[in-house]
Amino acid sequence: MAKAVLYDYWRSSASFRVRIALNMVGVEYETVPVDLLKGEHKAPEHLARNPQGRVPVLDIDGLRLTQSVAIIEYLNDVRPEPPLLPSAPEARARVRAIALSIACEIHPLNNLRVLNYLTESKAKAAKIQIESLSSALDLYFLDVGRYPTTSEGLNALVRRPGSTGAWNGPYLKGGVVPLDPWGRPYQYKCCPGDHSDYDIWTLGGDATPGGDGENRDVTSWEVR
Numbered sequence: 560m561a562k563a564v565l566y567d568y569w570r571s572s573a574s575f576r577v578r579i580a581l582n583m584v585g586v587e588y589e590t591v592p593v594d595l596l597k598g599e600h601k602a603p604e605h606l607a608r609n610p611q612g613r614v615p616v617l618d619i620d621g622l623r624l625t626q627s628v629a630i631i632e633y634l635n636d637v638r639p640e641p642p643l644l645p646s647a648p649e650a651r652a653r654v655r656a657i658a659l660s661i662a663c664e665i666h667p668l669n670n671l672r673v674l675n676y677l678t679e680s681k682a683k684a685a686k687i688q689i690e691s692l693s694s695a696l697d698l699y700f701l702d703v704g705r706y707p708t709t710s711e712g713l714n715a716l717v718r719r720p721g722s723t724g725a726w727n728g729p730y731l732k733g734g735v736v737p738l739d740p741w742g743r744p745y746q747y748k749c750c751p752g753d754h755s756d757y758d759i760w761t762l763g764g765d766a767t768p769g770g771d772g773e774n775r776d777v778t779s780w781e782v783r
Contacts, residue, residue, distance in 0.1 A: 563588035563619040566608060568595045573627040573662070574615040580631045584638040586619070628662050681740035681764075685777040688737050689759050692716070692745065693779055695730035696757060702727045706749045706757050713747050713759075739777075741766070754780035 565581065565588050567574035581588055593599045593614050600612045608616045609625045617624045620637065624630045635643040644651050695716045700706050702725050707715035713736045714720075717729040731737075739745055739761040752758030758780060764773035 563617060564591060565589070566591045566593050566605070566616040567614045568593050568600075571595065571614050573613075576627045577615045577617060577630050580634050580643055583641060583643060584634050586634070586638065588617075588619075628658055631658075681773065682775065682777055684740045685761050686782050688739065689745070689761075689777065689779050689782050691731070692759055693782070698730045699728070707747075708750060709748050713745060752780075754778075
């Protein structure tokens with residue numbers, strides 16, 4: 560009989576469950592990694608295995624199985640020693656309830672789709688904040704005749720910088736300069752900036768220039 564093949568990702572908690580079950584019942588298997596962060600689960604090769612584009616996928620006994628709880632139930636049915644589920648119906652129900660609470664209620668909140676959504680939401684929030692700061696800077700310019708210097712910074716939008724005349728602020732609602740969605744002050748350069756009259760930017764989740772996904776920079780020169 561051919562050796563079982565498990566298509567998984569090392570950080571996937573669903574894959575963890577199946578690996579534990581396979582080892583408990585003594586099934587020899589080889590692992591084919593599917594890198595979720597690189598998007599390999601969306602590749603045609605993997606979608607042919609599982610149209611949902613998820614891991615784990617287990618090839619065993621001439622079958623192709625998906626969904627970790629279903630795979631574990633199958634292993635318990637065809638390889639009952641050692642048992643993965645208790646024999647008493649009430650105990651089996653209790654174990655299933657715990658397993659489904661994890662798989663269906665806890666796991667969906669920390670999987671890649673939710674994390675990607677939150678990452679995208681932070682980037683969108685940063686763009687909106689930068690647009691708001693840009694509008695406030697333009698109002699400041701109309702009153703003062705110039706933009707705040709780099710040293711004066713964005714705080715000039717809520718507090719009169721030195722003896723600046725014709726200041727009619729605060730120019731931001733609530734009189735507070737917002738932090739970026741990652742809890743850090745926005746970067747500001749003027750006058751001029753490297754890309755326009757002024758530049759506003761945030762370095763994303765990793766606080767270093769460049770990056771992708773959550774770590775991607777969000778800038779005024781890209782928002783405009």
